Amino acid sequence: MVDNVLCNKDSEKNVLVAMSGGVDSSVAALILSEKGFKCLGVTMNLYRKDADCDTVSEDVIDAKRVSELLGINHTVLDLHSKFSSCVIDRFVNAYENGITPNPCIDCNRELKFGSLLERAEDFGCDYVATGHYAKIEYDFEKKRYMLKKAVTLEKDQTYVLYSLTQERLSHVLFPLGGLSKTEVRHLAEENGFCNAKKSESQDICFIPDGKYTEFIEKYTGKKYPAGDFVTTDGEVIGRHKGIIHYTIGQRRGLGLSLSEPLYVCGIDSVSNRVILGRGELLFSRELEADGVNLISVEKIDKPMRVKAKVRYRHAEQNATVTQTGPNRIHVVFDEPQRAVTCGQAVVLYDGDTVVGGGTIVSRN
Secondary structure, three states, X not given: OEEOOOOHHHOOOXXXXXXXXXXXXXXXXXXXXXXXXXXXXXXXXXXXXXXOOOOOOHHHHHHHHHHHHHOOEEEEEEOHHHHHHXXXXXXXXXXXXXXXXXXXXXXXXXXXXXXXXXHHHHOOOOEEEOOOOXXXXXXXXXXXXXXXXXXXXXXXXXXXXXXXXXXXXXXXXXXXXXXXHHHHHHXXXXXXXXXXXXXXXXXXXXXXXXXXXXXXXXXXXXXXXXXXXXXXXXXXXXXXXXXXXXXXXXXXXXXXXXXXOOEEEEEEOOOOEEEEEOHHHHEEEEEEEEEEEEOOOOOOOOOEEEEEEOOOOOOOEEEEEEEEEOOEEEEEEEEEEEOOOOOOEEEEEEOXXXXXXXXXXXXX
16 A cells, blocks of 8 residues: 555645644644645635624634745635535534534535635645544555554544545545654644644534534524423423433433433434433444445445444444445444434444444434
């Protein structure tokens, strides 16, 4: 296999580097510049600003400063409209329907490796590069691009990158796949980057305080109606404050006085009910996923042994996957898994290679 960042024949190509203003994307631009790529720094404007507002965000300022240090051009692309429709609207709609979304996956699919790849051609760029911790290699035997885990597993971000198609992988570079965060910060400090010690957000970028329900109510201008808490037997045991406040597996914040611990086991958006049950009801061995993208293989002809994870921080689990349709898979875990949640992604691995993934639509 050949790492597409290190492939010498590509070293004179033009690269659009998605520069968020953070240390990771800044060091990605540094590495590519040092390898002989001609880089253009691009920062996405994802939020609408008032027409009379001349304020430039700190992130844009940091990206520009790093670009100047590296001697590369920098520009800002206004993508707030697409971000709203493809990321925020989907996020809100999911919660309104009792589903737990993953906006980072939508942003990667629609903007970073959607809009930026489309605009790269306009700028005369052959590739888009980001500061993700992952690796891309080309397998000459299979004639396929492979998405592989980063060397530093605790920073690996392949879970949110499973939607990258073969076409897109052929035009994407991940320069940080072989580095640790400590090494990245060291490179930034060594080169005098203003953001070398900049902290990284642990929350969704458009909800930095983590208050999802407050954001949704403000964004939609709606107040979501209260409804019934019911047991799995249908018994009404209290009132909830609106279904957007709850996710599968939740126990805290229910506002109920109960004789035993109960958890959110289901959300019925049609009847506006939140279903509560004992902890053991949260475990399931099987799931269905659609919107599947396969990377390491063109299709799954027969049941395949894999490691699978159903959340970003979920430990990989042994499972068997069967493809049941062009864009659909059925996954059976060796052991029951807790709180498998519709709307989240299931991502499949063969060792350090991503087989593919999809959106969970049901569980048993």
